[in-house]
Amino acid sequence: MKSRKKTGQNILHYVIASSVVIVFIIAILGGYLFRFYYKKMHEDFYKENSVYIGNIAKMHGNELQILQDISMQIALSDSARFLLDEQPTKSAALKKQLNQYRSVNQFFDVMYCYYQKDQYLFNHMTSISIDLFCDTAYQLENYSPSEVKDLLCAKQKKLLVLPEETIEGELVYFYDVQAKNVIYIYPVAPKYDTILIFFIGADHYDDLFADEQENTRSTWLVYDGNIVTRRGANEIEDDLLISELGGETGQKQVKIQGKNYLLTQEIDEAGFSYVALQPMNVFTDQLRTHLWGIGVLIILCCVPTFLLIGILSSRVLGGVKNINRMLSSEGEETYDLGKIEVGIRQLVNSSEDMKQDQMSLRKSRFIRSFLQSKYTALEILRRDAADARINISYGFQMVGVIGSSASGNEEKIFEQILEFIQNQENLDGYGIHLVNTNQRVMVLFGESEENLYQAYDKILRIGRVHCDEFVVAVSWAHRSLLNGSLAYLEANTAYDSRFLVDSSQIIRFTEIGQNSSVSNYQNLRSRYMVQLENTIRVGNEQEVEKAIHDLCKKLEEEHATLLTFRLLYDEVLRFLMDQWNGDEKDWNQVYNVFTLSRCLTMEDFTSLLTEACHMILDTKTDVKNHQSELVVKAMEIMQKTYSDPDLNMASLADQLGISPVTLAVEFKNETGISPSDYLAVVRLERAKELLRTTDQLVKQVSEAVGYEDDHVFIRRFKKYTGKTPGQYRKESQQ
The missing domain is CATH 3.30.70.1150 (ACT-like. Chain A, domain 2)
Structure with missing residues (x-):
C-alpha cells in the first residue's frame, strides 16, 4: 500500500509539474503568435499594396506597348508621310490602317495621325485641318487652341501626356469621346515628323484603378513630374505627394499632414510612376482585431487544458494499475520491467518486418x-x-x-x-x-x-x-x-x-541486328505520326482509320522489325494518353508496356492501335459536349466556311464578337491546338478527301478548300502529308 501511495504521489507531482510547463508553453505560444501575426500582417499589408500597384503597372505597360507597336507599324509602312493636297489617294489607305487599329483596340476611344509638314489630321473615318481640330473639334479645359496647336506642331522625340481634363467640342459626341480624357501624343520614330494622338477616357482609368479598398487607399499615375490622373478617397494635395516621391521603385512610410501613410511606388521603363497611398491605421486596426482573437484563443486553450490534464491523470493512474495486473501472472500490482522490455522488443521487430515489406x-x-x-x-x-x-x-x-x-x-x-x-x-x-x-x-x-x-x-x-x-x-x-x-x-x-x-x-x-530499327522508326514517325495526330485532333473517324491503314501498309512495305512497330506503337500511345479523358483503368487495358511486349504480328499491332484510337474518339465526343459554347461555335464556323479564303483569325474573332487574342487563348486551352492550326487541319483533310474522290485539278482543289495560291497549298499539303497532292492522289487510287 505504501508503494502504491508513493507511486501515486510521484505521478501527481509529475502531473503538477507538467501543468506548470504547459502553462509556460501556452504563454510562450501567445507571445510567439503575437509576433507571428504582427510580422505576417505587416508583410501582407506591404505585399497587398505592392501587388495592387504591380498589377496596374503591368496592365498599363501592356497598353503602352500597344501604342508603341502602332507607332512602329506606322513608321515601317510610311503610310502617313504625305501631303493630302498632292497625294489624296494615300488618305484612304491611311484611314483603313487606322480603322484596323481602332477595331481591335480596347484602350483608346479615338486616335489621330498628323504629319507635321501637312495641315491635316487623319482618323479612321476622315481628315480634319489642324486649325479646325484645335479651335472647334476638341476644346481642352486647361489648354487654349493655340497652345494645343503648338504642342501638335512641335517636333519632339519623347511621349507627351496631357493630364486628365474635361474636353468639349463638335467631335466629342460624334466620336463618342468621353467628357474627361487623358491625351497621349506619341512621336513616330525615326524622323519624328509624324505624331499619333490618342484619347483615353476616364472610364478606362476607373477600371484600371479599380480597388476593393478605395475608401482607404488613393492611387496616382505620374509622368514627367506631373499628375496624369488619380483615384481614391484621400484629400491630399498633388504637390505634397510629388514631394514625397523618389526616383526608384519601392515602399516606404511617409508622414503627410501629421498622418502616417504607406507609400508604394513602381516606375516603368517608359517613365510612368504608379503610386498608392494608404493610411497606416488600416494596418493597426487589422492588427488590433487579430489581437482580440489571440487573447480569446489563449483563454480557450488554458481552460480545457487543465480539464484534460485532470482527466488524463486519472486515466494514467488507472492504466498503470491495469499494466501491473497484466504483467503479473497472479494479478499482483508489481512492476516487471523485463516483461515490458520483451513486449516492446517484439513490437519493434514486428514493425521492422512491416517496414521491410x-x-x-x-x-x-x-x-x-x-x-x-x-x-x-x-x-x-x-x-x-x-x-x-x-x-x-x-x-x-x-x-x-x-x-x-x-x-x-x-x-x-x-x-x-x-x-x-x-x-x-x-x-x-x-x-x-x-x-x-x-x-x-x-x-x-x-x-x-x-x-x-x-x-x-x-x-x-x-x-x-x-x-x-x-x-x-x-x-x-x-x-x-x-x-x-x-x-x-x-x-x-x-x-x-x-x-x-x-x-x-x-x-x-x-x-x-536491331540497330537499324531505331532509325527506321524515326523515319516512319516523322512521316506518318503527324498525319495520325492531326486526324485524331479533328475527330474524323474515317480519316483516323485511313491514317492507321497507311501506317501499317508502310510498315509492311519497309519490312519493319518487331522492335520498330513496338516502338512506334509505344510512341502513338504516348500521344493518345495526352488526348485521353476517360477512366484511367480503361486506358490501362490498352496501354501497358508488358502487354505490348506480346505484340508479335502486324495484326496484333493494327488491332491494338485501332482499339486505342476508337477509345480516344469516343472520349473526345464526350468532352466536346462539355466544351465552351465559344469554342464549339468557332469550330462550327471553321468547318462550314473553310472554303472562304478570307477566313482568318481576325475575321473569325469578329464573327464571335471577341478579340483575336481571347479567341486564341480560350481555343488553345480547350482543345490543345490553336484555331489557325485547327483551320489548316480542316482544310487539308478536306483536300485529301477531294483528291481521293474527285477528278478536280489541284488548283481547283486548292480553291475549294480556301487557298487562293495553289503553290502555297501544295507546299502546306506536302508538309502535312509528306507527299504532293499529285502523289497522294496517285497512291490513294492504287
Missing part, C-alpha cells in the same frame, strides 16, 4: 512505373526513387529480362541477386516478377555501360549456380531516365531471340 512494395511499384514510362517529369521520378531508396543518379540505366527453369528456387536466386546489388558501391536497382510471362525484369543503375554489363554477367552466374536454363537479355545502356519502356522493349526483343543466339552468355540488344 513496405519498402519492397515501394521498390516494386517504382520499377513497374519506370518500365511503363508513367513518369513525365524527372522531379516526380527522382522523388519516388528516393522514397523507394533506389539511387538513380549514377548516369546510366539498363533493363534486363531474366527467364529460368528453377522451379521453387526463384525467390532464393532473387534474394542472392538483391544481396549482390546491395553490396556494390557504384550500382543500385531492383526487379519485379511478371506472372503472365514468368519473367523477372531487373532495372540497374550504374556509373558506366561496362559496369552494368559486368553486373548482369554476375547475375547470370548466380542464376547458373541453381539451374542450367537461366537466360539474361539486356537493353542498351540509356542515359535518359524517361526511356524506361523503350529499354524494356529492347530487352524483351533481345529475350525473344534467345533460341537463335548463344544464351549461355548475356544476350545484348546491341548484338542481335
Whole structure:
C-alpha cells in the first residue's frame, strides 16, 4: 500500500509539474503568435499594396506597348508621310490602317495621325485641318487652341501626356469621346515628323484603378513630374505627394499632414510612376482585431487544458494499475520491467518486418512505373526513387529480362541477386516478377555501360549456380531516365531471340541486328505520326482509320522489325494518353508496356492501335459536349466556311464578337491546338478527301478548300502529308 501511495504521489507531482510547463508553453505560444501575426500582417499589408500597384503597372505597360507597336507599324509602312493636297489617294489607305487599329483596340476611344509638314489630321473615318481640330473639334479645359496647336506642331522625340481634363467640342459626341480624357501624343520614330494622338477616357482609368479598398487607399499615375490622373478617397494635395516621391521603385512610410501613410511606388521603363497611398491605421486596426482573437484563443486553450490534464491523470493512474495486473501472472500490482522490455522488443521487430515489406512494395511499384514510362517529369521520378531508396543518379540505366527453369528456387536466386546489388558501391536497382510471362525484369543503375554489363554477367552466374536454363537479355545502356519502356522493349526483343543466339552468355540488344530499327522508326514517325495526330485532333473517324491503314501498309512495305512497330506503337500511345479523358483503368487495358511486349504480328499491332484510337474518339465526343459554347461555335464556323479564303483569325474573332487574342487563348486551352492550326487541319483533310474522290485539278482543289495560291497549298499539303497532292492522289487510287 505504501508503494502504491508513493507511486501515486510521484505521478501527481509529475502531473503538477507538467501543468506548470504547459502553462509556460501556452504563454510562450501567445507571445510567439503575437509576433507571428504582427510580422505576417505587416508583410501582407506591404505585399497587398505592392501587388495592387504591380498589377496596374503591368496592365498599363501592356497598353503602352500597344501604342508603341502602332507607332512602329506606322513608321515601317510610311503610310502617313504625305501631303493630302498632292497625294489624296494615300488618305484612304491611311484611314483603313487606322480603322484596323481602332477595331481591335480596347484602350483608346479615338486616335489621330498628323504629319507635321501637312495641315491635316487623319482618323479612321476622315481628315480634319489642324486649325479646325484645335479651335472647334476638341476644346481642352486647361489648354487654349493655340497652345494645343503648338504642342501638335512641335517636333519632339519623347511621349507627351496631357493630364486628365474635361474636353468639349463638335467631335466629342460624334466620336463618342468621353467628357474627361487623358491625351497621349506619341512621336513616330525615326524622323519624328509624324505624331499619333490618342484619347483615353476616364472610364478606362476607373477600371484600371479599380480597388476593393478605395475608401482607404488613393492611387496616382505620374509622368514627367506631373499628375496624369488619380483615384481614391484621400484629400491630399498633388504637390505634397510629388514631394514625397523618389526616383526608384519601392515602399516606404511617409508622414503627410501629421498622418502616417504607406507609400508604394513602381516606375516603368517608359517613365510612368504608379503610386498608392494608404493610411497606416488600416494596418493597426487589422492588427488590433487579430489581437482580440489571440487573447480569446489563449483563454480557450488554458481552460480545457487543465480539464484534460485532470482527466488524463486519472486515466494514467488507472492504466498503470491495469499494466501491473497484466504483467503479473497472479494479478499482483508489481512492476516487471523485463516483461515490458520483451513486449516492446517484439513490437519493434514486428514493425521492422512491416517496414521491410513496405519498402519492397515501394521498390516494386517504382520499377513497374519506370518500365511503363508513367513518369513525365524527372522531379516526380527522382522523388519516388528516393522514397523507394533506389539511387538513380549514377548516369546510366539498363533493363534486363531474366527467364529460368528453377522451379521453387526463384525467390532464393532473387534474394542472392538483391544481396549482390546491395553490396556494390557504384550500382543500385531492383526487379519485379511478371506472372503472365514468368519473367523477372531487373532495372540497374550504374556509373558506366561496362559496369552494368559486368553486373548482369554476375547475375547470370548466380542464376547458373541453381539451374542450367537461366537466360539474361539486356537493353542498351540509356542515359535518359524517361526511356524506361523503350529499354524494356529492347530487352524483351533481345529475350525473344534467345533460341537463335548463344544464351549461355548475356544476350545484348546491341548484338542481335536491331540497330537499324531505331532509325527506321524515326523515319516512319516523322512521316506518318503527324498525319495520325492531326486526324485524331479533328475527330474524323474515317480519316483516323485511313491514317492507321497507311501506317501499317508502310510498315509492311519497309519490312519493319518487331522492335520498330513496338516502338512506334509505344510512341502513338504516348500521344493518345495526352488526348485521353476517360477512366484511367480503361486506358490501362490498352496501354501497358508488358502487354505490348506480346505484340508479335502486324495484326496484333493494327488491332491494338485501332482499339486505342476508337477509345480516344469516343472520349473526345464526350468532352466536346462539355466544351465552351465559344469554342464549339468557332469550330462550327471553321468547318462550314473553310472554303472562304478570307477566313482568318481576325475575321473569325469578329464573327464571335471577341478579340483575336481571347479567341486564341480560350481555343488553345480547350482543345490543345490553336484555331489557325485547327483551320489548316480542316482544310487539308478536306483536300485529301477531294483528291481521293474527285477528278478536280489541284488548283481547283486548292480553291475549294480556301487557298487562293495553289503553290502555297501544295507546299502546306506536302508538309502535312509528306507527299504532293499529285502523289497522294496517285497512291490513294492504287
